[in-house]
Amino acid sequence: MRRTVVSEPGQWDGPAPLPPPPPLALCGVTKVFPGPGGRMLTVLERFDLDVAPGEFRALIGPTGCGKSTALSLISGTARPTSGEVLVGEAPAVAADPRIGFMFQNDAVFPWKTVLANVAAGPRFRGAGRADAHERARDWIRRVGLTGFEHYFPYQLSGGMRKRVALAQTLINGPRILLLDEPFSGLDAQTRQIMCDELLELWEGTGATVVLVTHDLEEAIALADTVSVITAGPASVKKEFTIDLPRPRRARQIRFHPRFTELHEQIWSALSDEVRIAYARATTTAA
DSSP states (O other): OOOOOOSSTTOOOSOOOOOOOOOEEEEEEEEEEEOGGGOEEEEEEEEEEEEOTTOEEEEEOSTTSSHHHHHHHHHTSSOOSEEEEEETTEEOOTTOTTEEEEOSSOOOOTTSOHHHHHHHHHHHTTOOHHHHHHHHHHHHHHTTOTTOTTOOGGGSOHHHHHHHHHHHHHTTOOSEEEEESTTTTSOHHHHHHHHHHHHHHHHHHOOEEEEEESOHHHHHHHOSEEEEEOSSSBOEEEEEEOOOOSSOOHHHHTTSHHHHHHHHHHHHHHHHHHHHHHHHHHHHHO
8 A cells, every 4th residue: 555745735645655563462461350349350361462463363252251351452441450462562552543443333423424434533633624535535435335425324234334434444554453343243244245345455454453253254264363262261272373375255265175174173172162151151140
C-alpha cells in the first residue's frame, strides 16, 4: 500500500506506506479481577503468547476462559496483575495508534452515515474533511459498499454493518488488528463472505492479527497459528501451525485434506477444555 506526495492540501492520492508491524508478546501474564463477595478471580495465569510481525494468530477456547481479556491487555485498556505485555519492545499502552480493535458488537455510530463512520478515525487523528472522506470512499469501495455512503447503520443488514466496522478499523492503518469474535452474529453464508473479505484485506496490509473465536473451522481457515486456551485460569495449552497454502478462501480451504487433519488434531486438544468448562458451569448452576 502506498501514498504519494500530494501537491495540494486536502487532495488524497492513495493509501500511505505503512511501517512494519511490531512483534507482540505476553510474558508470564496473570490477570486477577475482583469477584463477588470480595473474592478475587484469576482469569489469566502464566499466560505466554509470542506473535511474529505480520502473523495471523487465532485464540480458541471455551466460553469465558479469558480470551477477550488477553485482547484487552494487548490493547492497553487493561493492565496485567503480573507479567509483561509488550508491543514491540515497550509495554502495551492504551490508545496506541498502531492497534485497531474490532469488537463482537457493532461499534459504529448510529447517528452517522456510512461515510461519516468510516471517516471518523482519520478526522479524529487530524485529517481534513476532504482528505478523510476520500480515504473513507476508498475503504468503502474495498469492502463492497459503494453506493451506500449516505445510508445510516439502521438501514443496513448485519453483514453490511460489519463491513462498515471493518473499514472503520482498517482505514487507520493499524499494524496490529485485534478481532473479538467479529462475525459471530452473522448467518453462516454471510460469515464466510466476511472471512474471505477479511483475508483479502489483511493480505494487502501485512498487519499482525489476533483473532478470538469459538469457531474452530474459522480459526483454521484464517490463521497461520491456532493457540488453544485452557478452561481457566487461561493459559496457552498448545499451539498448532496451520500449514495450508495462501492465498486462501475460507470456504474453499475447508475441502483441503490437510484441513480435516488439522481440525482433528486441534479438536483433540480443545475438547478436553470444553468439557472442563461445561462441567464447571453445570456444577455452579446446580
